[in-house]
Amino acid sequence: MTESSIIRITGPVVEADRMRGAQMYEVVFVGEDELIGEIIGLYNDTATIQVYEDTTGITPGEPVKRSTMPLSVELGPGLLEMIYDGIQRPLTELGDLSGDFIVRGVSAPALSREKKFLFTPSLSEGDEISGGAVIGSVPETKQILHTILLAPDLSGTVERIAGEGEYTVDETILWLKDDTGKVQKITMLQRWPVRVPRPIQSKLPAIRPLITGQRVIDSFFPMVQGGTAAVPGPFGAGKTVVQHQLAKWCDADIIVYVGCGERGNEMADVLRQFPSLVDPKTKEPLMKRTVLIGNTSNMPVAAREASVYTGITIAEYYRDMGYSVALMADSTSRWAEAMREISGRLEEMPGEHGYPAYLGSRLADFYERAGRVKTLSGEEGSISVIGAVSPPGGDFSEPVTQNTLRIVRVFWALDADLAHQRHFPAVNWLLSYSLYSDLVAPWWEKHGGSEWGTMRSDLLALLQKENELEEIVQLVGPDLLPEEDKFTLNVAAILRESFLVQSAFDPVDTFCPPEKQYRMMTLIHRYYRLGRHAVGEGMTAAEIQQLPVTARLSRLGPIPHEEFDSLYPKICEEMNSAFPGGDA
Amino acid sequence: MPPLREFQSVVRVAGPILAVSGIDDAGYNEVVKVLLPDGTVRTGQVLESRKGMAIVMVFGGTRDLDCDITAVRFTGRPMTMPVSKEMLGRIFSGSADPIDGGGSVVPEKEMEISGYAINPTKREFPQDSIETGISAIDGMNTLVQGQKLPVFSGSGLPHSFLAAQITRQARVRGTDESFAVVFAAMGITHEEARFFVEEFSETGARAHAVIFLNRADDPAIERIVTPRLALTAAEYLAFDLGMHVLVVMQDITAYCEALREVSAAREEIPARRGYPGYMYTDLASLYERAGRVKGRPGSITQLSILSMPDDDITHPVPDLTGYITEGQIVLSRELHRKGIYPPIDVLPCLSRLMQGGIGEGRTRPDHANVSSQLYAAYARGRRLAGLVAVIGDEGLTDVDRLYLTFLDRFEHEFVGQKRDEGRSFDETLDRAWDLLSIFPQDELKRIDPKYIKEHYRGGTG
Ligand SMILES: Nc1ncnc2c1ncn2[C@@H]1O[C@H](COP(=O)(O)OP(=O)(O)O)[C@@H](O)[C@H]1O
């Protein structure tokens, strides 16, 4: 087993011989420097290995050592606030070891072996337990009680359990006797292979929205806790900002943010902002609920491929404690390209655009790990997955976008034209959709008001109408339109500029609470209704445009929330008295 | 890696690629020296190694190489370059040999040219804006120190003038200090190369510039190393010596063509238009070498120039670039034809790092709002101009007409400026207000009323 050696190296892919007995996806250590790799192909006794570090200088004949373990992550208290690379190496700690640049062959444990956590047991001697059982808990942060669960694949009788006290993650806290009478020592740290979904009792239907504070999302194309969404768009259309906004403001308990093959400065931006921003729900720093995976575009490509699995496994771990977790992957296209690059080196038969034929099934398997579930311990937890897609040339007909669309239920199509006008978020309202809108209607009716469904469909229809009218304008010019249509165009412009436009950088408008969203929608909807009536009564669109109340409707978003609350009834009143047929 | 080994067994030559047999222990990425019968030496690098065989890419090309007589020496080392402060003021070939008649540089240290990825936790988020003096950039796409912001251009467009103007005018924020410049030419014409060298000489910038020249008639495969040499020099200047460095790389498209050539010679499965599937990763290994590092005073700002074949922004080179860089400046043939210099089409332009570099205490509090409003107004003006081209201007409203006026004046007075004209941030923003004041105040929906009160100068309201 120790005499395996390298016979071929091409970039991140290495072949080794005398590997009989090795398993697919087993971790190996490549070369004198023991670079971390994973077996991705086996043929007779030759193994094909993808290497997670730069292979410069490696020569044939260098040894390959087996680990007999599949590529796994470490799970336990201390994950929150960490930033890892694609194979869960802690980047801050690597920096302490090797300085400002990432060099090869350095490693550090994913979870600190020194830090102690206050463990409170919830079992007694003699308890019979099975996989997923609650062993005890640790207050990981002020908000997050970290439940220590028995690994899904274990069961037995409690022989002994540690008393309440401070322990490191590798100290034994449970002595578990299995059927054969053998006693296993269990620590707070467990390992789980990243490519295997963690087991659950059952999947449950989604029931409540994932509130993001982004109007075009929450009010028009809503996401749910446990749902799947894709954000495709050409470069510069705002995919990353959408992902960052969701990571900042969405009402999940835990955020796992995977920067997969994107910019280093974007990770630096998150690291700079998250510790000082405050979660609107818990008032705690955002970093305290976040795990970051950063495998930037210049870091090894194989580790980029692994990064989304590392992320989703960590997400599943917190889901299993009963939390609502949201995972952002920016960008799934880079993951797909990493797959393509490795597949090309393996000389596999290429499919469309050179992607391997299994692209679709890999994407589906990944998104399948999202969902609201009943966990092994009987809790309800969920993972929401939001994947950015970066189509070449912004062309949505390419394989990654198309395969993703077949799976996800929410589609926020970002549009270069809108981005060029600096209409952000540049979500195209004609192309985007959410298959969850009926599902979240009851929530909105309870938390916003009873008109949510009607207003939403009226306003979406208004935008559709605007689009049709624009086509007519292209032929005859705006002046020849009937008054009613002119007014429709004016309201659509207000809806776009005042409601849909929402600057991520505005200190107030970066997060818009659902109540405010509902009220803004109400104002515009009422203006539309009253105005149309007024046009019917003979008012011209130009006259309506001159009404002071029209100007009131612009720049509603940046108005501080309390100020808006007191302004709202005033604008309603003004509107009623400005229009004939208002309820005044 | 093992020490020096020499072989004479070249079994195959295909394009820029050699296959050498008999070697069991070639290191991946190891540097090789290919010795020619006439005594000249070409440099290459191992692309693939297996027992008994190494595949080598030769930077000087292989066209005139002969299988039988060529010796290949494996050096046992990755590719490195000597660096020193003395490089400033010097001109090198695309392989870092001095070509200005001066002697070789006495090295301070040897650095690996492929560089190492900056640990993301060690990056300092770039926030210090650079005043380039160009309104379309400073006002609407502000550049910051440590950013990578390429210029997307086309053949015959004045990207060289623009790049030269920026390198001449750019000042490190809060000082009167100019940038050290590293210029890497890849496949550009002699004339273009001469333009830069002369430009640098005339303005006195030569003394703090390092120039690498791979011209159109130099070996194409050498272009794969040229930018890496330039960036290694830049990293030394920035992170070892603490200088603010502006790296200008031109033309990234020629670089990508060299990549494509190597990939084709290896018969790899291409992604789009024959370019290799790993081109994104490869380009990232260049572009991501821009930035700032915590606790180190210097910075690397990249201003690469690439030509879009057929002016097509969806071509893989600009497309993958835009996905990696922190924005882009896009030149337009249409504006160029209208005689506007610099012909920057602001709509597809973007500076992703602008937000952190502008505003109160940096440029001016109204900056973000003004920029957003200029975008909205210009986009609408362009749409209306398109409409007028089809249906004439009869059907337009009075407000629509104001947008057409704005459009014209914006292109000429804001985007357009002289080649030797540098405008301060204040001048740029004041100019913007002159133009925005064409509109009645309530058209300026993207601007906070308090800034309107402060800066608006129109009579109408
Ligand atoms: N919601 C938003 N509010 C304000 N600006 C935005 C918003 N979304 C995107 N932008 C602007 O667009 C730029 C590009 O967005 P980004 O998310 O980085 O694009 P992508 O990831 O699609 O390439 C950002 O740098 C920012 O200036």
Ligand SMILES: [Mg+2]
């Ligand atoms: Mg992005």
